[in-house]
Amino acid sequence: MIDIKELDKIVKNTLTVIETSKSQIFDIYEAARNEMESVKKDVERIKQQTVNIIFSVDELEKRERRARLRLMEVSRNFKVYTEEDIKTAYDEAKMLQVELAVAREQEQNLRRQRDELEIRLKTLKETVEKAENLVAQVGAVLGYLGNEMGGVVTKIESLQQSQIFGAKIIKAQEEERRRVAREIHDGPAQAMANVVFRAEVCERLVDIDVERCKNELGDLREQVRSCLKETRKIIFDLRPMTLDDLGLVPTVKRFLDTMKERTAIDTNIRVLGEEKRLDSYVEIGLFRIIQEALNNVEKHAAATSIWVAIEFMPAFILASVEDDGQGFDHVETSGSESFGLLGMRERMNLLHGELSIKSAKGKGTKVMIKVPLR
Ligand SMILES: Nc1ncnc2c1ncn2[C@@H]1O[C@H](COP(=O)(O)OP(=O)(O)OP(=O)(O)O)[C@@H](O)[C@H]1O
């Protein structure tokens, strides 16, 4: 049999591990996103700088061209210009050339940086997307494990419970058979053996002492009568035939009558609403539940009175069995091995009804049932 607790633990552990992975992936996602944002800003900045440098390169190119022209002009007409003028023009042109070279170099650098950043941005975008997908997928897995596996665990659990219940039913059936066998063995079978013995005595007496023989026959008749009664009780316990012939109420009444005779408990029954016949499986189910409640009173309650109420309503039937006995702590007894209360609940489930037990130590017990009618 699968260890449900172990399975539950495994699922829970798996969930924790995945949960941790999810938060790790989320961290990666966050980091990549932050970096992506800052790289985006860098790209913007560099683009702006590139634009600026392009303008200044343009500007410098113009100025450098002008300086070159001026130098050409100055050096061609060296008669008009002084040596000083030529030197100034030369220096000016030279300086602008250098500045232009530097600016061009800067432009190159910025473009290279921009290209690199753009590649980086692309990779980061991919990482962010991948992480996003992963988070979503892991979320789905978590949801699946959390809900579906939870459901699977409960399903296995209820399956196992019904297996346990099945085993209990078989055990209870065997128990019931043993009880019936013992009852027949101790009761009617024993009595019958006695009847045979007494009949032999009568046979011998009939010619010798007619009077004694008559007495013996009288005893014999009583014995057979009580044997018959006992046999009827066993048959009734097995399957109350009055249930099929007369219905629920007369059968419960009969059961209460024999109980009163046997135990001296004062039994009372009250029937409300319009009594009617129910489906046979409902009648037998209801009777078995009431019977078990009554047996429990006899066995455990030490009660002096029992009140049974059966109420017929259009859509459902209500019944209760109440005693003035010692009561019991319902929570304490639940989960014990006994089959009675468990069987009552199972029968109730089969009838789609509700069963509740009100009991407290020293305050008697009341078993209430409500069964919907079709
Ligand atoms: N009317 C009652 N008064 C006092 N105690 C009760 C009453 N009904 C049930 N109990 C307590 O609840 C326990 C469980 O009852 P349940 O019918 O399930 O088992 P059981 O009668 O002991 O055994 P089984 O019915 O299987 O022969 C009983 O052992 C008893 O302690």
Ligand SMILES: [Mg+2]
């Ligand atoms: Mg019982």
